[in-house]
Amino acid sequence: MSRTLIQHTLWVIDAGARDFRYKTIPDAVRILNTVFFPNCLGDVGTNFTIDAAIAQQATGTITPGAFDAVVFLVRDVTQSLPVTKLSQTLTPTTVTNSKVLGNTWLGLAGGDLAEVFWDRVYSNQEAANSIFHEAAHLKSGQGDAMHTATVGAPHGGPGLKVLAAQGGGVINPSGDDFDFYMKAITSRITLRTKIP
Numbered sequence: 511m512s513r514t515l516i517q518h519t520l521w522v523i524d525a526g527a528r529d530f531r532y533k534t535i536p537d538a539v540r541i542l543n544t545v546f547f548p549n550c551l552g553d554v555g556t557n558f559t560i561d562a563a564i565a566q567q568a569t570g571t572i573t574p575g576a577f578d579a580v581v582f583l584v585r586d587v588t589q590s591l592p593v594t595k596l597s598q599t600l601t602p603t604t605v606t607n608s609k610v611l612g613n614t615w616l617g618l619a620g621g622d623l624a625e626v627f628w629d630r631v632y633s634n635q636e637a638a639n640s641i642f643h644e645a646a647h648l649k650s651g652q653g654d655a656m657h658t659a660t661v662g663a664p665h666g667g668p669g670l671k672v673l674a675a676q677g678g679g680v681i682n683p684s685g686d687d688f689d690f691y692m693k694a695i696t697s698r699i700t701l702r703t704k705i706p
């Protein structure tokens with residue numbers, strides 16, 4: 511049996527974020543493409559090989575591939591897309607705790623939705639971490655359970671860092687973060703193609 515070769519794109523859609531001198535979407539995407547995704551290539555289990563993995567900023571409507579992910583950047587928590595567009599309600603903790611840098615809505619009609627609260631991230635690194643973190647929730651379909659997931663081979667590393675709770679603020683991703691994300695890439699999910 512042959513392996514399925516996967517090209518993964520993490521689409522980053524600006525849904526009202528503001529660039530600052532110290533924090534821009536292109537800079538965050540560049541970190542994803544230099545620090546994160548070069549480490550997300552290779553075999554996953556016996557059936558899949560991640561052949562390519564990149565982050566790409568997008569506007570308008572995207573045409574995602576079967577194994578892609580989409581994260582929306584909203585200006586702040588009050589501009590959450592499911593709240594403003596889809597009649598959903600955030601938990602009080604998400605609204606008030608400034609350490610919550612994003613949220614992923616699982617089980618929404620029309621597809622799950624991952625978003626990052628741009629004004630809450632303080633640097634390009636935090637932005638990249640938060641985008642990666644929410645994309646992992648989206649692709650794995652796991653809520654808080656993801657934060658304490660254990661990841662074995664091949665690294666058997668020090669545990670999740672960026673993908674742990676409040677991992678958006680942690681500087682360095684771990685091998686386990688990459689292993690978890692690579693496995694999550696192999697899941698096919700319904701992807702949103704534009705801002706709702």
Ligand SMILES: [Zn+2]
Nearest residue numbers: 643647657675
């Ligand atoms: Zn999380």
